[in-house]
Amino acid sequence: MATISTYKYTIQPQDVDFTLRASASSIVNYMLNVAGLDAHNKGFGVEVLQDSSLTWVLLRFCTEINYRPEQYETVEIDTWISDFNRLSSTRNFRMRIGDRVIASGVSMWCVLNMETRQSADMSMMKEAHDKFIVAEPSPIAAPGRLRAIESAVTVSRPVVYSDIDFNRHVNTMRYVDMVFDSYPLEIFEAKDAMRLDINFLAEARYGETISVGYVEEENNRQFEITSDSGKTLCRAKVEIKKNL
Amino acid sequence: MATISTYKYTIQPQDVDFTLRASASSIVNYMLNVAGLDAHNKGFGVEVLQDSSLTWVLLRFCTEINYRPEQYETVEIDTWISDFNRLSSTRNFRMRIGDRVIASGVSMWCVLNMETRQSADMSMMKEAHDKFIVAEPSPIAAPGRLRAIESAVTVSRPVVYSDIDFNRHVNTMRYVDMVFDSYPLEIFEAKDAMRLDINFLAEARYGETISVGYVEEENNRQFEITSDSGKTLCRAKVEIKKNL
Structure with a gap:
């Protein structure tokens, strides 16, 4: 029977913001690193697919963060796959300090054909995945499908070397x-709790210029990130859950 | 007798560039993390000074990188203080894979008074430091003092949340x-070897706009990073040592 896997990390100086607590982007990054490592350990990591x-491409992701850990605090991250079909797989995360859950996450992945840049049918991987599906539901509501918004652009900048990962597109962080x-x-x-939902629609590649715009409504801010070629790269929504 | 201290790290996905090897900025970051950790372990970390x-503020730094380690490779970093006077201390780094030195670094630090934002006399720390000075010279030539250059600005951008550290200024990475x-x-x-020298002259704080300009001469590129208030924040020089 498949079981939940757990990975342990110590929060490093480059993970924390000016408050000396892990930034949301580094919490997301830890979860995605665990996804990569766990897929590798189970035999369907990116290096196997590349043959x-x-x-692997991240389609949608969400996280709810109740507490951002401090520099040098040690956290454990549980991860498990709860669903797999020919179009996507769902991987879950629970970040804990001891028994206390400080952040949860849900990620939805597809497989991209690197030559056609189109998503591939994942049926061929069903057998390899099925034995790793854990009968434990996602810890939080799945990432929402975000609608287009009309927003004024607030910031534009070119994609540079330090933005890109091995796929040569802008990385999630x-x-x-x-x-x-x-x-x-x-x-x-x-120290308010927050929820982030993010949808990835297209890749931003080296040399393109990207622009960020948003609209705000009470404690929700919704973002549209676009490229100079006019395509939408990414949509995101942040909900700040004010402490009462 | 003081001896060289060694810290071990595994190169993480966020440390590598599109070639899947650690970026120069993450190699520098590992060295600076070791500096922080080793100062902490010896009782003169930033949290003691803050009382x-x-x-601690980094004045100058240089590194020579012969090999950029790959994702998940494990490296060891040796560090030791070779010099201490009332104006600065010199801390050295050697990054190794087994016995093979893949990168070396030298850092020069001063102590900043956070209220006056002026550098402080470090005599009061002499005793605490003296017992940790190691009679081993720096592994490479000390960071050079870089002269001003006249250059056209190539990129400008505001300092944002994700740029700043606990000092609320732009971090070295x-x-x-x-x-x-x-x-x-x-x-x-x-896979050319390279040397980076960097001088820090002023802080770039949240909300300022920073601009980067450079001049090039053969395999050397010299940089001037300035703020919109006209002050020079940082000078840097990169020498690419072409493989023969």
Whole structure:
């Protein structure tokens, strides 16, 4: 029977913001690193797919963060796959300090054909995955499908070397940084819980210019990140859950 | 007798660039993390200084990188203080895989009074430091004092949340990223050795706009990073040592 896997990390200086607590982007990054490592350990990591010119691509992700851990605090991250079909797989995360859950996450992945840049039928991987599906539901509501918004662009900048990963497109941490860079610093000093939903629609490649716009409604801010070619790269939504 | 201390790390996915090898900024970051950790372990970490409204500030740094380690490779970093006087202390680094030295570094630090933002006399820390000075010279030539250059600005951008550290100024990794973002991607595919020298002259604080300019001469590129208030924040020089 498949069981939940757990990975342990110590929060490093580069993970924390000016409050000395892990930034949302580094919490997301830890979860995605665990996804990569666990897929590797189970025999369907990106290096196996690349032999067939395929790669994992993140479609949607959400996280609810109740507490951002401090520099040098040690956290454990539980991860498990709860669903797999020919179009996507669902991987879950629970970040804990001891028994206390401090953040949860749900990710939905597809397989991309690196030559056609189109998503591939994942049926061929069903057998390898089925034995790793854990009968434990996602810890939080699945990432929402975000609708288009009309927003004024607030920031534009080119995609540079330090933005890109081995797929040569902008990595997820950078999008999360761009979202939170739009907030005033006070929001990070308050210790409010928050939820982030993010949808990935297209790749931003080296040399393109990306623009961030958002609209705000009470404690929700919804983001549209676009490229200079006019395509929408990514949509995101942040809900700040004010402490009562 | 003081001896060299060694810290072990595994290169994480967020440390590597599109070539799946650690970026120069993450190699610098590992060295600086070791500096922070080793100072902490020896009783003169930033958290001790902060009780007296003081903090460590990096004045100059240099590194020579012969090999950029791959994702999940394990490296060991040796560190030791070779010199200490009332104006600065010198801390050295050697990054190794087994016995093979893959990168070396030298850092020069001063103590900043957080209230006056002026550098403090370090005599009061002499005794605490003296017992940790190791009679081993720096592994490479000390960081050079870089002269001002006249250069056209190539990129400008505001300082945002994700740029700043607990001192609320732009952290070193970001400057190193800005330097290397100016190069074409081919430079990172070539496996040439390189040397980086960097001088820190002023802090870039949240809300300021920073600009990067450079001049090039053969395999050397020299950088001037300035703020919109006209002050020079940082100078850097990169020498690419072409493989023969």
